[in-house]
Amino acid sequence: xxxxxxxxxxxxxxxxxxxxxxxxxxxxxxxxxxxxxxxxxxxxxxxxxxxxxxxxxxxxxxxxxxxxxxxxxxxxxxxxxxxxxxxxxxxxxxxxxxxxxxxxxxxxxxxxxxxxxxxxxxxxxxxxxxxxxxxxxxxxxxxxxxxxxxxxxxxxxxxxxxxxxxxxxxxxxxxxxxxxxxxxxxxxxxxxxxxxxxxxxxxxxxxxxxxxxxxxxxxxxxxxxxxxxxxxxxxxxxxxxxxxxxxxxxxxxxxxxxxxxxxxxxxxxxxxxxxxxxxxxxxxxxxxxxxxxxxxxxxxxxxxxxxx
Numbered sequence: 144x145x146x147x148x149x150x151x152x153x154x155x156x157x158x159x160x161x162x163x164x165x166x167x168x169x170x171x172x173x174x175x176x177x178x179x180x181x182x183x184x185x186x187x188x189x190x191x192x193x194x195x196x197x198x199x200x201x202x203x204x205x206x207x208x209x210x211x212x213x214x215x216x217x218x219x220x221x222x223x224x225x226x227x228x229x230x231x232x233x234x235x236x237x238x239x240x241x242x243x244x245x246x247x248x249x250x251x252x253x254x255x256x257x258x259x260x261x262x263x264x265x266x267x268x269x270x271x272x273x274x275x276x277x278x279x280x281x282x283x284x285x286x287x288x289x290x291x292x293x294x295x296x297x298x299x300x301x302x303x304x305x306x307x308x309x310x311x312x313x314x315x316x317x318x319x320x321x322x323x324x325x326x327x328x329x330x331x332x333x334x335x336x337x338x339x340x341x342x343x344x345x346x347x348x349x350x351x352x353x354x355x356x357x358x359x360x361x362x363x364x365x366x367x368x369x370x371x372x373x374x375x376x377x378x379x380x381x382x383x384x385x386x387x388x389x390x391x392x393x394x395x396x397x398x399x400x401x402x403x404x405x406x407x408x409x410x411x412x413x414x415x416x417x418x419x420x421x422x423x424x425x426x427x428x429x430x431x432x433x434x435x436x437x438x439x440x441x442x443x444x445x446x447x448x449x450x451x
Contacts, residue, residue: 207233222246244268246377275355279362287319289361292369299370300333306407311342321347362386366414380428389424
């Protein structure tokens, strides 16, 4: 997964953020960091240290497992589910951190239930949306589902299409699936398979788009769909809540005899046929994730750092 450096020159504050459109800071400048899969760990560490030496931040905001020089003042930012276990290195990193910022009460509960020890200084600060999401006008829903977030692999794409096929067979509808340009770049074999897909006319792969175009398209979606259960759900839910669009998830496991494909197909049917259910999903999202503007969330972060 790509990492990004976000620099706010006035404060010399640098963040390693999981998504270009998700950060704790109203950023002025974005720099690309080395992708974790493209380099040996030591080389990537050296490249990262080189960039940090050039930026000379007073504070570095980083995530569990990201190795950075100890000489840099760091704040640990936790925004992803921890799974069933963490590496010893990450557990030690959490234990050694003087300040931890976590993105939701749900995540804090998950970590504490697994008995990971936290320092006394833990603050809950929701992720900040890029400003373009905050200014999007509400739109009537159009007949498409927009796939958002990082795609975990081709298998998830295939499962999503199988669920879409079930939906299409049960419901004669003009509803479309829209994928980002990254899908074509990262999964060319999947794109080739679309040529023989029965409902290929209802599948769209976007051309390259700006963040503004993405936000406008997501605001008009009938629903958003994320295929990765561990993919920045706090951010995706908050974005969907801000846009007042329901967020659907591709389930990971079979439940009550229903496969993940069956479960997603059922979600698609319900959200398409039942407007009250669609509105209920949006209301539930908004009750779980605080809708703070960028400045409020950034002020919370600064207060956390100052009090640390």
